Amino acid sequence: MQQFLQQLPALIGVLLGAAATFTATTAAERARWRRAQAVRWDEKRLAAYSEYAHAMKKLISIAVQLATTRGVHPDAVTAGPEKDVPTMAAAEEERTSKWEAVLLLGSGDVIIAARAWHNSVFRLQRVAAGQSEEPWADAVQAVSNARREFYKVAKKDLGIDIGTDPASYEWQLAKLVPIENKKPEISN
Numbered sequence: 791m792q793q794f795l796q797q798l799p800a801l802i803g804v805l806l807g808a809a810a811t812f813t814a815t816t817a818a819e820r821a822r823w824r825r826a827q828a829v830r831w832d833e834k835r836l837a838a839y840s841e842y843a844h845a846m847k848k849l850i851s852i853a854v855q856l857a858t859t860r861g862v863h864p865d866a867v868t869a870g871p872e873k874d875v876p877t878m879a880a881a882e883e884e885r886t887s888k889w890e891a892v893l894l895l896g897s898g899d900v901i902i903a904a905r906a907w908h909n910s911v912f913r914l915q916r917v918a919a920g921q922s923e924e925p926w927a928d929a930v931q932a933v934s935n936a937r938r939e940f941y942k943v944a945k946k947d948l949g950i951d952i953g954t955d956p957a958s959y960e961w962q963l964a965k966l967v968p969i970e971n972k973k974p975e976i977s978n
Contacts, residue, residue, distance in 0.1 A: 860919075
């Protein structure tokens with residue numbers, strides 16, 4: 791019995807060492823798993839945000855081309871092949887499918903900003919199609935502002951530096967369209 795009592799401190803040391811090793815290894819593995827999960831979800835969020843932004847840019851491009859063919863958009867540089875409402879509807883379907891990923895993976899701020907962006911694009915589409923009396927320049931500025939906000943909150947959500955120059959997020963078209971508040975000409 792005395793021999794056991796002499797070896798007891800060593801036995802307790804071995805048990806404490808094993809428990810500490812197990813605890814440290816478990817904590818390290820858990821932290822590594824969490825980092826891997828965070829990277830995985832960040833990659834998925836980045837893909838969702840960029841695919842959504844691409845779908846939005848497609849809608850904007852179609853609206854600008856439609857507005858150009860109707861004479862609402864003053865810059866002939868953006869003129870391309872004539873677009874019609876069915877083309878816009880197909881692009882809207884794509885945007886809707888990309889929106890679901892943003893809803894699933896995005897933070898609350900990103901979802902709010904994305905919704906504001908697509909609502910501003912809806913305004914732009916209505917003006918381009920002659921369904922609104924809103925001035926083209928106002929609709930373009932609204933899209934530019936909403937786009938800027940979306941990119942700022944998306945980058946913040948992904949942990950990417952948003953920069954200090956808010957003009958870096960401006961839609962270039964917003965600088966081209968004169969703010970005259972002219973009502974678009976509606977032709978049938």
